[in-house]
Amino acid sequence: MTTRVSFTEALGLRATWMLPAIAGATLAVVAPAWATDADKGRTIARLWCAACHLVEPGQTTAKVDAPPFATIATTRSAADLRAFLANPYPRMPNMSLSRDEIDDLVGYITALGD
16 A cells, blocks of 8 residues: 655755745746846946947937847847846947846846837
8 A cells, every 4th residue: 555745854964944945046037037127227328338339219319230228138148138238249238237237127027028
């Protein structure tokens, strides 16, 4: 006869503290995506990016070789954008954005693709 054992029983007491720890670690990784402020991101885009990129609907001038943010939003993942903004292309200005500013800017850009 087979006896059924729950996951927590199989792991013993470790599961009692492991599951909340795993959940907390997961939340710490995912939380930055929830904490973005697209309005702050738009402000950053206007300040640092609008001279070269089309950063919002209605903007009429930009450099020819700089992709519009609406295009970037549909062709790049949020993770790719974060990595790129942390180490930008050499022709871009030295923005030295904080992690929160990068998250806000990425939140703004990705919202353009929704």
